[in-house]
Each structure stands twice: as structure tokens, then as C-alpha cells.
Amino acid sequence: MTESFQNAQSSDRTRPRKQIHLGAHFPGVNNTTVWSDPDSGSQIEFSSFVHLAQTAERGLFDFFFLAEGLRLREHRGRIHDLDVVGRPDTFTVLNALAAVTDRLGLAGTVNTTFNEPYELARQFASLDHLSGGRAAWNAVTSPDAFTGENFRRGGYLERERRYERAAEIIAVARLLWDAWAPDAVEADPATGRFLREGAVEAFAYLGAQFDVSGTFNVPRSPQGHPVIFQAGDSDQGREFGASHADVIFSRHTEHADAKAFYADVKDRLGRHGREERDLLIMPGVSFVLGDTEAEARENAEEVRRKQVGPQTAIAFLEQVWGQDLSHLDPDGPVPEFDPETADVHITRGRVRHQQDQSSIAQRWKAIADAKELSIRELVIETTARLQLVGTPASVAAQIDDYVQGDAVDGFILVPHLTPGGLDRFVDEVVPILQERGSFRTEYTGTTLRDHLGLAPAPTKRGTPQ
Amino acid sequence: MTDRDLHLGVALAPAGHHPAAWRLTEDRTRLWNPGTYAAQAKTAAAARLDFIAVDDSFAPPSGLVRETQGTLDAVAISARVAPVAAGIGLLPTVTTTHTEPFHTSKAIATLDYVSSGRAGWEAKVSDTAAEADHFGRKAVAEPEELYAEAEDAVEVVARLWDSWEDDAVIRDLPTGRYIDRGRLHYIDFEGPHFSVKGPSITPRPPQGQPLVAVRADADAALGLAARRADIVRIAPGNPDAAHTRRAAVRRAVADAGRDPDRVAVLADLVVHLADTDAEARKGLEGLDRAAGRPWRPNAALFAGTPEALADLIGRWHRDGAADGFTILPAALPSDLDAFANRTVPILRESAGFRREYPGATLRDTFGLDRPANRYAGTVTR
Numbered sequence: 001m002t003e004s005f006q007n008a009q010s011s012d013r014t015r016p017r018k019q020i021h022l023g024a025h026f027p028g029v030n031n032t033t034v035w036s037d038p039d040s041g042s043q044i045e046f047s048s049f050v051h052l053a054q055t056a057e058r059g060l061f062d063f064f065f066l067a068e069g070l071r072l073r074e075h076r077g078r079i080h081d082l083d084v085v086g087r088p089d090t091f092t093v094l095n096a097l098a099a100v101t102d103r104l105g106l107a108g109t110v111n112t113t114f115n116e117p118y119e120l121a122r123q124f125a126s127l128d129h130l131s132g133g134r135a136a137w138n139a140v141t142s143p144d145a146f147t148g149e150n151f152r153r154g155g156y157l158e159r160e161r162r163y164e165r166a167a168e169i170i171a172v173a174r175l176l177w178d179a180w181a182p183d184a185v186e187a188d189p190a191t192g193r194f195l196r197e198g199a200v201e202a203f204a205y206l207g208a209q210f211d212v213s214g215t216f217n218v219p220r221s222p223q224g225h226p227v228i229f230q231a232g233d234s235d236q237g238r239e240f241g242a243s244h245a246d247v248i249f250s251r252h253t254e255h256a257d258a259k260a261f262y263a264d265v266k267d268r269l270g271r272h273g274r275e276e277r278d279l280l281i282m283p284g285v286s287f288v289l290g291d292t293e294a295e296a297r298e299n300a301e302e303v304r305r306k307q308v309g310p311q312t313a314i315a316f317l318e319q320v321w322g323q324d325l326s327h328l329d330p331d332g333p334v335p336e337f338d339p340e341t342a343d344v345h346i347t348r349g350r351v352r353h354q355q356d357q358s359s360i361a362q363r364w365k366a367i368a369d370a371k372e373l374s375i376r377e378l379v380i381e382t383t384a385r386l387q388l389v390g391t392p393a394s395v396a397a398q399i400d401d402y403v404q405g406d407a408v409d410g411f412i413l414v415p416h417l418t419p420g421g422l423d424r425f426v427d428e429v430v431p432i433l434q435e436r437g438s439f440r441t442e443y444t445g446t447t448l449r450d451h452l453g454l455a456p457a458p459t460k461r462g463t464p465q
Numbered sequence: 466m467t468d469r470d471l472h473l474g475v476a477l478a479p480a481g482h483h484p485a486a487w488r489l490t491e492d493r494t495r496l497w498n499p500g501t502y503a504a505q506a507k508t509a510a511a512a513r514l515d516f517i518a519v520d521d522s523f524a525p526p527s528g529l530v531r532e533t534q535g536t537l538d539a540v541a542i543s544a545r546v547a548p549v550a551a552g553i554g555l556l557p558t559v560t561t562t563h564t565e566p567f568h569t570s571k572a573i574a575t576l577d578y579v580s581s582g583r584a585g586w587e588a589k590v591s592d593t594a595a596e597a598d599h600f601g602r603k604a605v606a607e608p609e610e611l612y613a614e615a616e617d618a619v620e621v622v623a624r625l626w627d628s629w630e631d632d633a634v635i636r637d638l639p640t641g642r643y644i645d646r647g648r649l650h651y652i653d654f655e656g657p658h659f660s661v662k663g664p665s666i667t668p669r670p671p672q673g674q675p676l677v678a679v680r681a682d683a684d685a686a687l688g689l690a691a692r693r694a695d696i697v698r699i700a701p702g703n704p705d706a707a708h709t710r711r712a713a714v715r716r717a718v719a720d721a722g723r724d725p726d727r728v729a730v731l732a733d734l735v736v737h738l739a740d741t742d743a744e745a746r747k748g749l750e751g752l753d754r755a756a757g758r759p760w761r762p763n764a765a766l767f768a769g770t771p772e773a774l775a776d777l778i779g780r781w782h783r784d785g786a787a788d789g790f791t792i793l794p795a796a797l798p799s800d801l802d803a804f805a806n807r808t809v810p811i812l813r814e815s816a817g818f819r820r821e822y823p824g825a826t827l828r829d830t831f832g833l834d835r836p837a838n839r840y841a842g843t844v845t846r
Contacts, residue, residue, distance in 0.1 A: 035636055070567070082641050085644055086629070088575040088578060091544075099546070125537075127541060151565050152565055195530040212600065219497060
């Protein structure tokens, strides 16, 4: 990241400094989250969520973010047991966090395949009311029958229909959020009317995925429409984000790649009648701090070793080779033999990259040969995701340069440790970002839309002033 | 519970249960502010009431413009007040007809986590075509079928709560294992309405099994209540009706092979309180005039003084008409304030109502042990 940081100067020095947006990701159910550290706390007790949310609010973050997965991951036909596992219900935790925070946005992933729009629109409108306008929905599509085994609709969605369903569920949700006029509640003792006559409109929607009609029973919420996040990355996914989302939770973190993604998605906005400021690009990124650059690098290596323990290294290798490799020594060499069968996915319930396994195996073998790496060293090397590594000052500079260089609008920070993993960032990096004039020194608004600089949600009758 | 402790819950509502109660509230255009519910919950917790109940449904607003309209999600409200109202149980209604049992299970488990063991839920069916149209997936069914589906949902929710054993997280450094997968269990439920594989994504909640409440006014609901409920809600019009219904519930519980003394039968009681009987009645008449129609709630209605209410509650309880009550304040927060500050202190003297919570959990409040896990010791396939 240091190299790209050199290249990341803002192209236009005359414009005002862009303001950085920051989200705090609750450590996830995967091997990024280090559980073997003595400072690793509970992954499920409410106190852990409170700690991270209150730390993020102390750091004036835009939002807290909670991911979701609706079936426990399996590896070789059994529940994967090496990573942190166990997570709460998104809505319930976010509503409870609304009680212990005042301004922090509350964002959560909720699946578009295994929820129905009336219920889901109601849950987000409720969260928005109960948090005073801080709700955000990361609308994630899921096609898989594996997860479907936990749900009524069972079955699954054909892959090509998942964006159709996501688009329709958001369309219905917006219809419902607009059903009550902003001034529907009159509550005037003089007229005796609680509701203004005709201020709640019935809805009817007929599409390929939904055939629903009736009347919404939740008054319009403070933000009108909660903020919508989206994470899709395919051409279809980018188009969906450009047309529907307020924030893209992106995977593009390497500087040039991030910049290309940023330009591509922002370019698409015009076609949907939207402006640059209507959509924020925020990649997820982890970070490791140290008092010196050398110490930070050492810390990062230590974190990587904890993330990829001996058993985890073998599990990753098995994923690529598609077979049981438990007899191999994780500190020994990478196997000479090829993956037994092409495209056998022995891990289920996690996001996969669309790449065929034998070519990954070839690439891994080449890297291991070239660098003389053991299995574990290889997995540490190949599964590394971009991290911000450095002193607080250099990490602040990296973040700022990404933002000023139009590679991102901000970052969703993913700590390694629950619940204290964000503490040092807030104490030491945030003040430097503030000194650079790139990050707020107080909340200036009350809603998440305010924090993100998004325009108020339009109503049926036009844009509110 | 064999000593028949008095149990008292209160049903929250933004302005009160009378449809025109918004007329009496101060912040009437902002009824859905979190502060509204938090204040009510705190009052109830300060009085050491057993629980707050939050009703819910997917039904459309009535459209009657003179009456309070609009409802928020009940689990959301319960979660929002959990961290600020200590000690009190949280009993949101969750419907079973159009919802996913998997979501319900993790939502209530999570409510149990954020409240450190104070969660329960009231299972309710959606029996109108309007609700079915909001989902557009199936037609409205007969009550027998709706309750059969509800019973399956309650079963799935309960199995999912047990799908993690309490000690499933082991953090074993030598083997690199965070969990012992042998202590996680597939529930493999298959029924006519849904199949659910499991395990839950949420570890077993603090209480093991949060409480289950069922309203058993309809005969179609009696089987579900008898087999599954820890709390049975009834809405009798008078003490005789209460007596009869409570006896029927207890018989059904015994027939289902359970101990009736471990199931609390609580009567709904709508209250409007004032310093004199006449004033209370006048207040209700005023609300009826504001609504433009007389209000006939589907439960006994008490309008009178807080002292007379204490007398009535003590009498019903003593006579075995009910194990306690769910109070539905006609106007909020005033009727809850009067109940908490004036009626409850009398009941402490006259009916032995608690001064402090007996423990940290809602199960403790109802004298119920933390149950063993049904899957403990069984082998995961």
C-alpha cells in the first residue's frame, strides 16, 4: 500500500478537501477475526457490540456495520469449526444499539432472498424511527439452496434472477416507505383527526418476484428511506448499485483497482439520473498499527499468523484442491499433485470467487516454488487481503490519499479483535485525520443521511426542501 | 409458582389502548419516538412488573382518521428498550403465519442476549386476507391450520435455541478449533408448511429457552397454549369467565402432560384511572366522544381509582380467576404512571407483590428453572 500511497496525490488541488467517511465493521464470522488472542472477547454478548459501537461513536464514525450469514459454513460436509462462529439477529442488535448511541448510523446486512418486502420494510422503518433516523440496509442477494434449507421458500433462486428479486424487493420497500405522506399525522385536537384524510395510500405491486397489495402500517420514518448499501461487483451488480444504492461496500482496495472501480461506478450514475454525491464507495479494509513502520509490519505478520493457523492453512488448501489433505504437514511443502476434480466446492456457505480451482492451484504452486513457501506460509501470502499497515500518521495519510485521490469515499474498517480492535484507531488515527482537515470534528447532523452527505429521500410528491 | 405469586405485566402502546388516546398525550405527532416506549418501559421496570408486552401484526391501519394509527415492529421496540429498562421481561408478539421461524428464533435469542436473559415472545397467527395480501404468497387459512403451523413454528424456534449447546464455543488452541462441532446440532425439522435444517446462526440464548406466551381465548388456540405456553393470556369479561377459562386452560395443560402450576394464566385488563370513579368514567366518555364511537375493548374494562383497581386485582387473584394480569392502559403514560405509583404499592401490602426481582432473568421472575438442552449428549451427524 505504501507504493500506491506515493501515487495517490489528488489530481485537482483547487477543489475543497473531500471529507472522509468511516464505518466500523463488527468483526466477522471468518478467519479475519482473531480469536486466539488473550484480548479476544465474546463474539455474541451484547457488551461486545456496545463497546465497538460506542468506540465508533466516540470516533465520530458515520456508522456501525453488522454482516449476516444465514447458515453456518460447512467444510468437507461438516460445520466449519476453525473460525469465529455465531452471530446475532441484525435488526435486534441494531435496535438495542440505538439505545446506547446517539448519532452513529446503524447499518446491517439483510438478505433479499430470504425475506419478504412488507415485513422487511417494516423492520427497517421501525429501526429508523427507534434510532431517530440512523438506519441502513446492506441489501445482499443470495441464490443458494444451501442457505435455503433454513427457510420456507426452501429451494433457491436461479443465479440470474437474484438481482431481479433484489431490485423488486427494494422497489416494493420504497413504495411502502412512501405510502404515508410526511405530514400524514395531523393529530390535531381541533379537527379531531389523527390522520389527514387520504394521507395513507394503498399500494399494489405486481412483478416477476412479488404480487403484493394492501396498506403499509408504519408511518414515514425520519430518513424517509433508510440508507441502502450494496456490495455486488459483477457488471450487473455495479449497475444495480448505480441505480439503487446510496453506498457501495466495495472489495476493491488496491489503489489503481479502487480508482478504476470508483470511476466506473460513478460514471454509471448519470444514466440513472443521479449525481456523483448520490453514491458513496466504501471498501472494507483491515488495519494494523504500530509505533514505528517496522513494528506495524511485525504486528501485521503476527496477526496474519494468528488468522492462518496450521489447521486453517490446511483447510484453505483443501478448498482449492477439493479433497481431504488433513494428512499433510502445514509447515511442509505444497503438494505436487493436481486438484483431484475440477470445481468441487467443498466449502459451503461463504462467498466464492468465480475462478476455476485448477488454475488457482497452479498459481499457488508457482508462488510456493518461487518463494520457497510452506503450506501455511503460502496461504498466509495468497489469502492476504489489503490492510492499512503503519504508524497512526502513515495510516491516516494512506486513508486520506485514497479519498482525496478519488479511489474511495471512505472505508469500512474491519478490526481483527472483538471488541477492542477499533480502540487504538479512534484514539490515534482519527485525531490525525481531523488535523488534516479531512474528517469531522463533531457530528453536524442527526441522521445517517446527514453524516453521509446524502440528499433527503424524495417523497411521492417530490423532493422535500 | 405453586405458591401462586401474583404476576403483573403491562402492554405498551404509543398513546394508550383507547383508539382516541392520542388526544391526551403531549407529543402526539411524534408517537413513534424511541423516548415514548423507553419512558413507559422504565416506569414498568421501576414498579418491578413482570414484563412489558408489545402487540404486533401485519394488519393494515383501520383508516379511521380519528384514531391512533401506525405500529412499529414489536421485537424492535423490545430491543430498543431492553438496555434502558433493567430487570423487566420483554414479551413482543411475533406472528407465525407469514414469517420465517429461523428469523424469529434468532431475533428472540438476540433479544435474550441484549437483555441478559429477559426475553420471551407471544406467538400469534395472522388470520386475515389483508395480511395474506401483504405477503402475496398464500391464501388465508382456517384457524385449525393456522394454529398447527404456529405450533410447528414454536417447535422450530425452540429447537433452534437448543441447536447450540451452552459450551459449544471452546477456543481450543492446540487443535485450532473455535467450536466443538459435536455440540452443534442440525434440527432437521420437516413439516407441511416448512422445513428447517439448522443449526441456528445464534448461540443458545442466556435463558436457554426464552418464555413462550400464547393467547388462548379461541378454542383453536387451546392446544398450542396447553402444549407450548409458559404464559397463557386470556381476555375474560368478568371474574366468572376468567375462572372458567383458567380452569379450562389448566385442564388442557394437564391433559398435555404438563404441570399446570408451571403455566401462568394471565387475564387482560383494560384500565383507566382517576382520583374518583366518576372522573375515570368521565374520562373514558370523553375519549369515546373524541373517537366518535363507543369503545368496546375485547377484555374486562376497569374505570376507577388506583385503590379500587388494587382491590379488584387482589380479589381475582385470591379467588383463582387468574394468576395475574396484563394491564392495558387506556391512556399512556398517565394510566401506567397511576398503576405503577399507586396501585402496585398497595398490591405489595395486600397481595404480596414483589418488591425486587427474584433473579436476573424472566424465567426467574416466573419461578422457572433454566431447562436442559434437548440435544445435550446426542451425536451430531
